[in-house]
Amino acid sequence: MVHEAINGHGHEVTVKVTSASTVAPALPVQEHRLPLSNLDLILPPMDVGVFFCYGAGEGSGGGGALLPAATLKAALAKVLVAYYPLAGEVVVNTRGEGELLCSGRGVDFAEATAGDAVLRQLRLAVVDESAEKLVPKKKAGVMCVQVTKFKCGGAVVGCTFDHRVCDAYSFNMFLVAWAAAARGSSAAPAPSFDRSFLAPTSPAPPCPDALSDRLFVPVSCVPAPPSSAPEAAAAAVNRIFRVAAADVAALQAAAGPGRTKLEAFTAHLWQLHARAAASPPRHRRSCCMGVVVDGRTRLRRDGAMGAYFGNVLTIPYGAMSSGDLSAMPLADVAGDVHRWVAEAATRDHFRGLVDWVEQLRPEPSVARAYLGGDGGAEAAACVVSSGMRMPVGEVDFGRGRPAFASYHFPWPGGAGYVMPMPSARGDGDWVVYVHAAAEVVKAMEEEETTVFRALESDYVFGPVQQ
Template sequence: MVHEAINGHGHEVTVKVTSASTVAPALPVQEHRLPLSNLDLILPPMDVSVFFCYGAGEGSGGGGALLPAATLKAALAKVLVAYYPLAGEVVANTRGEGELLCSGRGVDFAEATAGDAVLRQLRLAVVDESAEKLVPKKKAGVMCVQVTKFKCGGAVVGCTFDHRVCDAYSFNMFLVAWAAAARDGHGGGTAPPPPTIPSFRRSIVAPRDPPPPRSPSTDALIDRLFAPLGSAPPPPDDAAAAAVNRIYRVAAADAASLQDSAGPGRTKLEAFTAHLWQLNARAAAAAERERPCCMGVVVDGRGRMFPDGAMRAYFGNVLTIPYGVMGSGELRAAALTDVAGDVHRWVAEAATGDHFRGLVDWVEARRPKPAAARAYLGGTGGGDAAACIVSSGMGFPVGEADFGTGAPAFASYHFPWPAGAGYVMPMPSARGDGDWVVYVHVSPELAAAMEEEPTVFRSLDNSYVFG
């Protein structure tokens, strides 16, 4: 069994795994191989986690004690019938590329206890002291789950999945279906609506045959945003090792004010990205090291490739990462409206169906040579640039993560990835009041810049989470 210590307000919380099993689909899966799409293949091997805190008792902010693990397992087995790739594993094909072996091996499921600790003792804002021990580390397969129970009756459900298999949009579909199945199995309330049936139809993102005439503008943008790995410098290991993990909150009024300050026609995410870009420049000055600052934004292509909604149920990755690079001094001197305008421009360039279809063809022409997004590497110059990526989780279905006892009191991503670029993921607060919860994996200097300028990034206190 595993014992992990968590520090919480002077109280050391010990997490002990008491049971480990594997949950297979409720119906047999005929073993077969499912190729990763060309848009999956541009993702490096990396895992992403999410976790949900369910309080218990008056004033906890949660919906009561969590369902028994047996109910969660039964619901998981039921949902894995439709989401069978999550019960498989990624293996190498004959070309050395990853592909899905849909074998029905199942999802590793750990049950844990936090001893005599209560949820309020967790310092959720300091991820390395809290969520780090509450989300499972995947050892095999595509996905794993850990349910940790607390003395107060609360619990944390943590999930980790292989990003090569699906993006956040896809995993959100699974989470909603799993929660609906658990509510149905719990026997309370009205019957859940029919969940979305996932589509694994790779032909919808297949390369065009024959390829269309080359578009110089489309090709130039793809060459700027992506690079064959053999021609791109590796990320700096020291930056990855030094990064800190934090969770902040952004008040709804602050997000709206930031949007207003960014100028007309700018989204909240564009304003947020521009503000973060300038904070990155401020961090460079604090470190007494003037350097280029690279800021990227993850863009979902489903609605761009098929505005009619044909990809609404598609399960897989449909992402691109446009970015901008600017000198830190120039960024600090610029007005927020100008920086936000720059963000809007390079996001709009990539948020087109032509770009995503061209990217599929671009990967096909270079297979099996792997490729990577240049934004992770600091742009075309790479090397010395301070890179940071914003991936919006504003579609995260916090309110629908109800396994039968109410919505969670708190939820967040967890993504301490081993690369040099920072990663910032905003999502809606579980309070449902328009506030944001923002997970960050960034350099210590950038985290300090966020905390020193508190008009946007505010501390996440337990009183905010649990009332």
């Protein structure tokens, strides 16, 4: 059995895996291979985690104890019939590219206990002490699950999946379907694996897409990272903050007319990164900020890709000197964010990106935003991915909505990664997952405007009843 220690509020919480099994689809899968799309192929091999906290008992929040693991497994087996790629594995084909082997091997499912601990002892804000031990490490297959039960009757459901197979939008569809199956509710619309949505132009266009060429680069053209890169990646800090709805509204107002909440937030984050990057010990002269853009509604305005399962992403970015960024009004920075996001949020760009990858295959590529953009390796880099469509209220396995939920993406690269999501309270607040350099996290904690607020147990689980 595996033992892991988590530091809570002055307590040590020990998580013990008590059983491990593999959940296969409820119906047999005819083994076959499903190619990854060209937009899947721009993703390197990396895993993404997500976890949901379900409170139970006095003062813990949430709707009640989680359903028995046997019920969760049965629901998982049922939903894997439609989401069969999640029960397979990624293998290498004859061209050296990854593709899905839909074999029905199943999903690794671990059951664990936190002993005498209660949920509110978890310091959720300090991800390396909490979620890191509650979200399982994937050893094989496309995804895995861990359900950890606490003395208070609460539980945490953690999942990890291969990003090459799907994006957060796709995995959210699966989570909603799994929860519905556990409740015995009617099935959600089946996912689509129709790769024709992302088929390259035939014959191929005579010249590469200029915007794709600016946003992505063949791996063979990426310069070797500086000797300090592994050290910087290892020094990254993982945190979860909360942002009050009033602060989100204030940022949007300051960003000016026509700017979205995400654009305003990204502009604020870009300036904060610039100030942190320009200070010791980094002294970075430039700062690069990227934003993940979903292309489903850009490629098909008729909603035909609403159920598409896979990656449909691009990552536009902006790069600017740290000094200029720090001195600019927020509205000007937000205007710049709006400009380069809008440039990439078009059908022409996504079609061009599909063709760009096709011309490059089988060589892999990487998004320049993760490499510092125009500033290269000497620039501070961060990417924002909106999790605002995370269906927190719909991931109800039959005993109520979660008290807390967050994605978890402590990737090994040198760039930061920030993901704002809706608070499970449903009051307009955000919870923000942050993977960034220590000086950036310090700047968040110490900023005068206090946009990034501490995530306290009372906020998540409610005050302790006297």
